[in-house]
Amino acid sequence: MAHVQHKYTMKNTVLCCCLLCVGRVMAADSTEPRTSDFLGDATLNVISRNFFLNNDNRSENATKNYQREWAQGFITTFESGFTPGTFGFGVDVHAFVGQKLDGGKGHSGTGLLPVDSDGESAQNFSDDGGVIKTRLSQTSIKFGEMEVETPVFDTSDKRLQPEYATGWLLESDELTGIHLVGGKFTAFKNQDSSSSKGDFSGYGVNTDMGSISFVGADFTSNKNLGARLYSSQLTDTWRQYYANAYVRRWDTFVDFNIYHTIDYGRSVAGGINTTAYSLSAKHNIGNQAFTLAVQKNRGDTPFDFVGGDSIYLANSIKFADFNGPHERSYQARYDLDFVSMGLPGLKFMSRYVTGRDIDGTHAPQGGAYFPFDPGEQEYVPQQGKGGKHWERDIDLSYTVQSGPAKDLLVHFTHVSHRANEAQGGPDIDRIYFVLEYNFKLL
Numbered sequence: 001m002a003h004v005q006h007k008y009t010m011k012n013t014v015l016c017c018c019l020l021c022v023g024r025v026m027a028a029d030s031t032e033p034r035t036s037d038f039l040g041d042a043t044l045n046v047i048s049r050n051f052f053l054n055n056d057n058r059s060e061n062a063t064k065n066y067q068r069e070w071a072q073g074f075i076t077t078f079e080s081g082f083t084p085g086t087f088g089f090g091v092d093v094h095a096f097v098g099q100k101l102d103g104g105k106g107h108s109g110t111g112l113l114p115v116d117s118d119g120e121s122a123q124n125f126s127d128d129g130g131v132i133k134t135r136l137s138q139t140s141i142k143f144g145e146m147e148v149e150t151p152v153f154d155t156s157d158k159r160l161q162p163e164y165a166t167g168w169l170l171e172s173d174e175l176t177g178i179h180l181v182g183g184k185f186t187a188f189k190n191q192d193s194s195s196s197k198g199d200f201s202g203y204g205v206n207t208d209m210g211s212i213s214f215v216g217a218d219f220t221s222n223k224n225l226g227a228r229l230y231s232s233q234l235t236d237t238w239r240q241y242y243a244n245a246y247v248r249r250w251d252t253f254v255d256f257n258i259y260h261t262i263d264y265g266r267s268v269a270g271g272i273n274t275t276a277y278s279l280s281a282k283h284n285i286g287n288q289a290f291t292l293a294v295q296k297n298r299g300d301t302p303f304d305f306v307g308g309d310s311i312y313l314a315n316s317i318k319f320a321d322f323n324g325p326h327e328r329s330y331q332a333r334y335d336l337d338f339v340s341m342g343l344p345g346l347k348f349m350s351r352y353v354t355g356r357d358i359d360g361t362h363a364p365q366g367g368a369y370f371p372f373d374p375g376e377q378e379y380v381p382q383q384g385k386g387g388k389h390w391e392r393d394i395d396l397s398y399t400v401q402s403g404p405a406k407d408l409l410v411h412f413t414h415v416s417h418r419a420n421e422a423q424g425g426p427d428i429d430r431i432y433f434v435l436e437y438n439f440k441l442l
Helices: 010-027
Strands: 043-057 066-079 087-102 124-136 139-146 164-172 178-189 212-222 225-234 238-249 252-263 273-285 288-298 328-337 346-359 385-399 409-419 428-440
Touching: 087 139
Parallel strands: none
Antiparallel strands: 043 066, 043 428, 066 087, 087 124, 124 139, 139 164, 164 178, 178 212, 212 225, 225 238, 238 252, 252 273, 273 288, 288 328, 328 346, 346 385, 385 409, 409 428
16 A cells, blocks of 8 residues: 655654754854863773573474573773864774673574674684774764664664664754754674674664664653653654653652654665554562553554664563554553562562464465465464463562672573464573672772
């Protein structure tokens, strides 16, 4: 089905955002004294991350019954301040090294370490990157390889190494209570890779066609009431729009998120027209918190995204995103801070999410979600009709409060996921065990 073309493209929107920021800056007194200090405002951190991950694959068609890897990583980040003057300049640099501690060929593939063509995980891997940045008044621009955090494009940090994206990012706080963001990214480094020439993949889409661009605004003038508006574009694939509103009243926090995605250009992933939304409410009682959430995806294809954390829906959790075509899901969550029991630093969380009514049989045939299967010699949908699944997470963490090991984080998570054949996801029990310490050198 043909779609009405928008009068203004993403390029127009980003340009307008930039002009608005520049206009506000030029209206200010350019002789205003600066207090920036390139080295005085710099930070240097080394994160030591010891990561154990075990997958118990319980699906009948699993290629490996167990995947188990243990590795040690070090993430070094240097972020300078800005040089004094009207235009300030600076640099951010990061470097990573990872070492396998355990995990043979038969147990590789957890995402902690790169895997070669023979299925053997690497003994070690390393990489580095960085950005050049400039600042004018309250507006900054970065260019290079960086982590990104927005609702429409968000690199993740869930394994030994964070994900990184290469491109440019503009951020501005010229307008009181409004944080403006714009960016474009063309190359990517995945969590188990040393290369920045790869692409981020979703359920049916990926970034190997070109780039992802976005622009957005966070309205944060009131800590108890706020909103966000974003728009993104994946080359010749889709345009995506996002809105968020939240309210905090007494001990209750209510959060609403909605995405609308529609194909455009060559529509390389096929026809897409989805609206996905979630509503959650969290209520605090002393050091306990209770959360309920509902989520729905209206559309014949999954709600798709690129970048590991580019989904801010309430039921996108540790393993599953509950974003299948026509899927509706419900969550119940409990949090406990043990400080009231005389154990500061110890925290517990447990949640359960169930999803149902998945139906992928109406996706456009020949598209990414209903491809032609050469083996079957017919079109096979990515997900069938009547799909359902559930996930249960149990999380326990402790941060050392004093002594030589102060701020050492010990984190344990157990994940269980079960699904029927139509949902298509694996039956899996997963264990994460992480020891992490941040050495703040500057």
